[in-house]
Amino acid sequence: MNKKFFCRDRVLAVILLVISGFFAVEANMLPASNLQRDPGPKIFPWIGCGILALCAIYLLVKPGPDSKRMKLSKEEWKRLGIMLAIYLFLAIGTLLFGVIVTFPIALFIVSYLFSKSSRPDMPKMKRIITTLIYTVCVSGAIYLIYVVALDVRLKSGILF
Amino acid sequence: MWEFILDALQKVVTPLGIAYMIGGTMLGVLFGALPGLSGGMVMTMLLPITYKMDPILALELFMALHVGSSCGGAIGSILLGIPGTSSSIATSWDGYAFTKEGDPVRPLSVTVVSNLFGIIPGIIIAMFAAKALADLGVKLGPWEYASMIFCAIALVIGLEGSSLVKGFIGVGFAVIIACVGVDPMLGRARFTFGITEFYDGFNVVNLMLGLFAAKIIMMEYVKQSKTGDASKVKVDKFRWPGKDIKDNLFNIVSSFLIGAFIGFLPGLGGPTSSVVAYSTNKTLAKDKEKWGNGAIGGVWAPEVATKGGIGGAMIPMIALGIPGDVIMVQFMTVMAVHGVTAGPTLMMERPDMVYILYTAALIGSIFVFLVQVFTMPLFPKFLSIPYHYLYPAIIIISFLGAYMVKTNVFGIMVAVGACILGLVMDYFDIPIMPFIMTYILAGLFEKYLRQGINNAPNGIWTFVTRPVSAIFLVVGVAVLILNTILPAIKRAKANKVKA
Numbered sequence: 001m002n003k004k005f006f007c008r009d010r011v012l013a014v015i016l017l018v019i020s021g022f023f024a025v026e027a028n029m030l031p032a033s034n035l036q037r038d039p040g041p042k043i044f045p046w047i048g049c050g051i052l053a054l055c056a057i058y059l060l061v062k063p064g065p066d067s068k069r070m071k072l073s074k075e076e077w078k079r080l081g082i083m084l085a086i087y088l089f090l091a092i093g094t095l096l097f098g099v100i101v102t103f104p105i106a107l108f109i110v111s112y113l114f115s116k117s118s119r120p121d122m123p124k125m126k127r128i129i130t131t132l133i134y135t136v137c138v139s140g141a142i143y144l145i146y147v148v149a150l151d152v153r154l155k156s157g158i159l160f
Numbered sequence: 161m162w163e164f165i166l167d168a169l170q171k172v173v174t175p176l177g178i179a180y181m182i183g184g185t186m187l188g189v190l191f192g193a194l195p196g197l198s199g200g201m202v203m204t205m206l207l208p209i210t211y212k213m214d215p216i217l218a219l220e221l222f223m224a225l226h227v228g229s230s231c232g233g234a235i236g237s238i239l240l241g242i243p244g245t246s247s248s249i250a251t252s253w254d255g256y257a258f259t260k261e262g263d264p265v266r267p268l269s270v271t272v273v274s275n276l277f278g279i280i281p282g283i284i285i286a287m288f289a290a291k292a293l294a295d296l297g298v299k300l301g302p303w304e305y306a307s308m309i310f311c312a313i314a315l316v317i318g319l320e321g322s323s324l325v326k327g328f329i330g331v332g333f334a335v336i337i338a339c340v341g342v343d344p345m346l347g348r349a350r351f352t353f354g355i356t357e358f359y360d361g362f363n364v365v366n367l368m369l370g371l372f373a374a375k376i377i378m379m380e381y382v383k384q385s386k387t388g389d390a391s392k393v394k395v396d397k398f399r400w401p402g403k404d405i406k407d408n409l410f411n412i413v414s415s416f417l418i419g420a421f422i423g424f425l426p427g428l429g430g431p432t433s434s435v436v437a438y439s440t441n442k443t444l445a446k447d448k449e450k451w452g453n454g455a456i457g458g459v460w461a462p463e464v465a466t467k468g469g470i471g472g473a474m475i476p477m478i479a480l481g482i483p484g485d486v487i488m489v490q491f492m493t494v495m496a497v498h499g500v501t502a503g504p505t506l507m508m509e510r511p512d513m514v515y516i517l518y519t520a521a522l523i524g525s526i527f528v529f530l531v532q533v534f535t536m537p538l539f540p541k542f543l544s545i546p547y548h549y550l551y552p553a554i555i556i557i558s559f560l561g562a563y564m565v566k567t568n569v570f571g572i573m574v575a576v577g578a579c580i581l582g583l584v585m586d587y588f589d590i591p592i593m594p595f596i597m598t599y600i601l602a603g604l605f606e607k608y609l610r611q612g613i614n615n616a617p618n619g620i621w622t623f624v625t626r627p628v629s630a631i632f633l634v635v636g637v638a639v640l641i642l643n644t645i646l647p648a649i650k651r652a653k654a655n656k657v658k659a
Contacts, residue, residue, distance in 0.1 A: 012588045016329065023336050026351060033346060038614045041343040041350050044606045048335030055329045064323065070586050076382050080583075083378045087579060090559050091572045099563060107556045114548035117384050138553050142560065150212040152564055 009063030016056035020049040086110060098157035103142075108135040161287070161515075168515035171216050172523060180217050181224040181520070185528045188228020189535075193236050193542045194550075199229020201376060203490045204368045205554060208561035215498035216516055222494055223520035224527065226487055227279060230470060231528045234271040234463060235539050238264055239393050247466040250438040254451065254458030259393060267459045268539065269399045272532040274460060277412055278467025279525035282420050283518050286471040286478070290507070290514070293479035297504025302615065303623050306608035307632035309601045312482050313594065314636035315425055318643040322591045330585070330595035337362060338602030345610050357570040362578075364600060365493060366562045366571045368486070370578025371592055373558035377551050378579065393540045398533045401456075408460045411441045415464040423469025423484065424476065437465030470521065477502055478514055482601065486593070489600050491517070 027045035072080065086106055093102030112131045115122070122130075146152045171177070191202040203225050210218035233248035234255065241256035243249045255267040300308075317327035340351045341361030352358040405412070415437035422433035441461040442451045451458045473484040474491075481503030483489045492502045500506070500513050507514055562575035585592060616622035623629050 008588060012329075016332075019336070020332070023339075023351070027339075030350060031348065035345070035614055037616070037619070038345060038610055041346060041348055043610070044602075045336060045339045045350070048332050048339065051328055051332035051335065055325050055332060058325050064589075070589070072382065079382045079384075080378065083381050084580070087374060087378075087559075087576045091569060091576050094563065094572055095569045099560070103556055103560065106559075107552055110555055111548060111552035114381065114551050117381070118546065118548040134549060134552075138556070142553075142556065146560060146564070150209065152212070153567055154563075155567065 007063050007065075009059040013056040013059035013063070016052045016059070020052035020056065024049040024053075082113065094157065096157045096159050099154040101157070104135055104139040107138060108132065111135060111138075161291075164511050164515040165519065167512060168519040171512075172220055172516060172519045177217060177220050180221045181524055181527050182531065184221045184224025185228035185524060185531050186535075188225040188230075189232035189235070189528065189531060190542055190545070191225075192229030192232025193539070194545065197376070197550075197554075199225055199232070200486050200490070201373050201554070202229065203487065204365075204372045205558050205561060207365050207368070207490060207493060208564040210494045211497050211564065215495070215500070215513070218494050218498070219491070219513070219516055220520045220524075222491060223517065224524045226491075227275070227470065227521060227524035228528050228531070230466060231271065231275050231532060232542075233466075234459075235268070236543060238267045238271070238459075239395070239540060239543060247434050248462065250434040250462035251459055253438070254453070254455050257452075257454030258456075258459075261454060264393060265396050265399055265536070266401065266404070266456065268395065268532075268536060269401045270404060270456060270459045271463045272398060272529060272536070273401055273405070274412075274463035275467055275525050275529050275532070278416055278419060278464045279470050280522060281416060282423070282468045282471025283474075283521045283525075284471070285420060286474045287518055290475045290479040293475060294504045294507040297480050298508070300504070300628060301626070302608040302611040303626050303629040304632065306605060306612050307623055307629040307636070308480065308482065309605045309608065311632040311636035311639075312476075313598055313601065313605075314639050316597045317594045318639035322589070324640065324643055326588075326590045327594045329588075329590050330592070331598045333581075333585075333590075334595045334598035335602055338599050338606075344603050344607045357568075360566075362574050363565050363571065364489070364596075365565050366574040367578045367599065368490075368596070369558045369562045370575035370580075371582040371596065372486075373554060374575055374579040375582040375586075377555050377558075378583075380547070380551060395537050395539050398536045404456050404460070408457050411445075411457050411460050412464050414444075415441060415461045416468040419465030419468025420472040422465070423472025425484065433465040433469050434462030437461040467525075474517065474521070478506060478517070480504060481506070481604070483597070486596060489596065492600070 023045055027042045027049065030041045030045075032042075033040035086109055090102060090106050093105070096102075108131055111134055112127065115127055115131055119127070147154060172181075187202060188199050191197045192199050203222055206221070206225070210222070213221075230247065233243060234251045237243045237248040237252035238255035239259055241252050241259075243252050251267075251271065255271075258264055258267045313331060317324060317331065336351075338361070340358050342348065342359060343350050349359060418437045418440060419433040422436060438451075438458060438461045441457055442448050445451060445455070445457055447455055447457070473488055476482045476484055477488040477492060481492070481501065483492055483502075495502055495513065500510050559572055559575060562571040563569065565571045582592065584590075585595065612623060613620055618625060623633065
């Protein structure tokens with residue numbers, strides 16, 4: 001019964017209630033407007049919270065079936081986690097080491113992963129060398145376009 | 161008008177401009193042809209580059225990408241039976257049958273010619289309609305604008321086809337996220353939680369990079385989707401489809417009108433217009449039993465309708481500052497970066513920019529026609545590009561673009577956050593389109609809503625008592641109600657039949 005009750009829509013409804021509740025409280029703390037008839041900065045967040053809360057109530061009462069929703073296998077969830085970790089590495093790595101160090105590393109990892117899935121028969125050493133050559137070429141081309149041609153300043157990271 | 165067109169021609173047709181347009185159309189056709197990718201994605205990826213570009217060249221490049229990708233989508237549909245874009249799904253129903261019979265050139269030639277029949281008249285209509293709409297637009301007040309934005313969002317939620325409640329959840333998310341930053345009327349900080357970077361809000365370019373480019377490539381890796389092999393399909397040179405044009409004249413005209421009208425409505429665009437044009441013309445066709453198994457009319461209808469929508473979608477963006485789809489959002493962003501705001505005053509303040517857009521679209525359609533005519537035998541090669549070289553470069557260019565927006569890491573973090581939000585929305589089946597449209601329009605909506613209440617003699621009732629405002633409110637509410645009632649009636653009928 002529990003499993004059926006906590007279908008995806010009801011889980012979403014609970015999340016929406018938490019979000020709308022949190023932002024409604026935050027909005028309530030905003031100062032009022034000094035213009036005579038202006039409803040103030042609270043009105044718009046309240047509209048957003050109201051919409052989310054009403055949708056949450058609807059989903060709690062009348063949830064839709066889970067059958068047609070996005071479904072991932074265990075292997076696919078693993079791949080999603082790996083890709084997400086690379087994206088997070090791009091963000092944190094850029095902060096710590098800067099763009100010039102982080103982006104080529106991320107490019108190497110991503111192209112290695114894609115090549116592994118599209119050419120599974122390729123020997124490991126050959127794959128590493130091909131990916132390395134690809135990384136150097138693409139990084140060089142991007143550097144030329146962005147830094148030399150477009151004059152984009154790439155900041156260094158906190159560490160170096 | 162003619163002096164603006166001639167002036168725009170002089171600015172657009174320069175050696176560098178032509179090089180950008182040829183490059184843009186080729187890149188657009190390629191990205192449109194590759195299943196899983198789209199013109200919208202390449203535009204999102206390149207959006208930050210336009211910050212550093214001359215605005216005219218940026219608009220030329222983007223128009224070439226847009227036109228090119230709209231035309232490239234049919235290549236995958238015809239050669240593989242796998243649509244390159246959602247707008248070319250209907251093309252695959254009949255187009256692929258010709259490839260199976262060994263004649264892919266006939267439907268491919270039809271799609272190439274449909275560029276001219278769809279885009280050029282669509283842009284000419286847009287030139288006149290946008291001017292008339294903008295003239296009306298300057299006479300409207302904040303009440304009409306607030307109601308118009310409400311109507312646009314309601315149309316996007318109602319006509320998009322997914323659940324109404326889920327559409328509203330996307331709207332709710334967008335409203336709350338759009339509140340982060342500074343309040344548009346008083347300039348007070350809202351939901352910033354003491355984080356300095358939050359004061360400017362979340363840049364829409366970073367959001368789109370995360371929601372579209374980063375998420376799409378991530379899902380391609382997750383699903384490990386592989387396209388079929390088109391290298392064995394032999395494609396000969398382009399053949400002018402003279403007889404097919406003569407036999408399908410009514411189909412071409414009606415599909416164009418359907419495409420232009422649906423393109424004008426927010427949130428619908430190519431995917432809807434192509435299917436509506438296909439089903440309308442199938443119903444009216446003499447050889448309707450052949451449709452779906454290799455009728456050339458089944459290629460004309462979706463292709464002309466999709467391209468007819470390009471001009472239609474430009475009208476509300478130029479005249480009212482209300483984008484009909486994500487592509488128009490990108491054009492608005494490119495213009496905004498260079499200090500040009502789309503809306504009713506655009507025609508008066510920067511008519512040069514408006515005519516540059518039209519001229520670029522017209523020239524872009526001619527370039528894409530020529531590019532496709534001369535490269536037709538190479539189409540199978542387009543579909544054989546190794547994905548493991550293309551996708552990593554897209555990811556890196558997208559995140560570099562996110563960094564470029566303000567030259568700081570916060571942009572990358574926003575893009576990663578948007579990608580995660582996109583995944584969560586996919587997981588819970590929440591459509592992206594109402595979210596992104598509301599996010600774009602939220603600032604304006606709040607400003608007009610509050611200005612309207614502040615300046616209204618009858619308070620909030622002024623929104624209902626002013627006729628134009630009332631019409632928009634009625635249309636918006638009607639769309640929402642109809643989309644609640646009609647599916648309920650359908651369900652009730654289905655249950656009755658079952659019983």
